[in-house]
Amino acid sequence: MLKVKNLCASVADVEDSDILKGVNIEVNPGEIHAIMGPNGSGKSTFSNVLMGRPDYEVTDGEINFNGEDIIELPADERSHKGMFLAFQYPVEIPGVRPWQFLKASLDAKSEYHGESKISVREFSKLFDEKVKSCGVNPELIKRSLNDGFSGGEKKRNEMLQLEILRPQLAILDETDSGLDVDALRIVADGVNSMRSPDRSFVIVTHYQRLLNYIKPDIVHILVDGKIVKTGNADLALDVEKNGYKDFQ
């Protein structure tokens, strides 16, 4: 599904700002990959580069999604093709109502694929159903996108978006940072309920604790812009015990 080869990236328009220095991973349908690494190793850059954030420039390598090179595609097209990024810090956008925003997202995707748009009635039904199943406060979600939401509420809202947009590949960018145990469970429940043989996840995290709730198939250790070790779920437990010092 996702093949990343020798991916090198730097901060756009800044010389000598290389962050990713040749990352290789391959994610197959249905797999959950965890990418762990110390602060400053390039984890967040990696998730943002996968989604096409214009702040970064890919200087070398390939990102192949379902057989297609997507490096030149803007973020909205990557989304249409089935990619999703859950943000470390979901942006607060006052005045933009989640209902309208998600309807517009689905409509844009339908238009891109030449499909008919979901009706208002059908979408409302889906929205209400997912608001309920994700445990999102229905009063809060009427108002604004993340504006005035607590950390946990923002993460619930990310999971709501994930469940409505139903991507093939979801990237979670340090989505567990700053979360208490209850909020961690929200994220984990979201991911676990979405697990399916044709959907994959890339979970970027500093700590092993999220992986207590979501069991990864493969764990990669990213240090200084490179994957230095790949293993199974036990590798995360080693990191928990010994930290990253053995890899640096």
Added chain:
Amino acid sequence: MSNNSGKKMKIYQEMFTGIINNETCNVLNVIRKNAWSTFSAKGFPTSRKKNELWKYTNLNVIEKKSYELDYNAENLKINIDENELPKDKKWNNIIFINGKFSSTHSDSTFETGINFYNISDVRKNKKLSEKVAKIAKVSDHNFVALNSALFQDIAFIEVSSQITQPINVINIISNDSKQKIILPRIFIEVTDNLNIELIESYINFTNKSQLVIPVTEIKLNPKSSMNHFRIQEENENTFHIPTTRVSQESNSKFSSVSFATGASIGRNDILAELEDEGSESDLRGIYITHGSQQQDHEISTSHKSPNCISNQFYKGILSGKSHAVFSGKVIVERNAQKSVATQKDLNLMLSYGAEIDAKPSLEIYADDVECAHGATAGHVDKNSLFYLLSRGLGEIEAKSMLVRGFAEEMLDEFTHEELSNFVGNLINKKIPLVLAESDTIGTT
């Protein structure tokens, strides 16, 4: 006074002569003469000579143009799509065209409790005419003086018992053939304990430059309240310089929200005077400018008695080389103890060429008060933009959604669905124009 302005003053002098010769009401005659002598002495305000009120606004362009009064406005038959007006059949619709009351286009009857008079009624009744120009004083500034000297008609409204539907005064500017001076005038008084809604709109269907100078006087008696909605949709060649004066008795409440767009130079000048204890004033609005437009907000609240609450909250969306001024003033007089006042002006700068001059100010002479103020100018940041893009929205749609989102909280203040749809559509029409001239979105 320059030669040019001397020549132009002659044109206004001729208008005044025409009006005063036909003024049959003694009370209005005195008001007009007094107003004319005030206006003719100084002419239009200038931005020179440390004139703080007009510091950022150059009115020379107005002086350079010639305008004429529309003497036949009441006979104008116009063909306008009702959908282009902020209107609902249920409301009490009072239509003025080019400053004159149109009985053809207005509702034939209004709800019980609304006493509506036009200028011919006011001329015949001293009790009515004596109320004119008491709240918006001729000495206030020269646009009030000019309107008071030349106004051709008035919406004089007394609300004497509780009504259920808004009073909707629509000022249509029509008839494209001439550059006109239009002087809409509203006086409205609300009896004790009544709660009413007033919609005041200015909808321009012409392309020519017009000079529109409205004066609105609002009198709120004890324990009465008014929700006031103001819509300014002029064309981009027009100058719209209105004055709204509100006199509030004890425990009255005035809430106003305005939407301003369109004009070449537009202004929204409100003074709410909290005369007696326990009154509240809540002034809000949104302005959207692009091209070389200028929109000023001269917003003042005067706390004259103890235990009053006031709020000023305005938002602006600026693009192109447009210019906006927010001059918010709260005055708390010495005896106005326990006053609570807040003041805020937030601006979304969509282009580097746009300019905002925000001057929130507090003049406090009492010692036991709670006051806060602030102003900001910011951009649509790249994080917000990327967030929407990552969810599949195209760049234009994402930017539109962010700009609209900024306006949304003010749109919510237009509490009638018809009104909020009307203003929402105006905002949607403006968004492509402001985005076309935008160069800041996502750059920071």
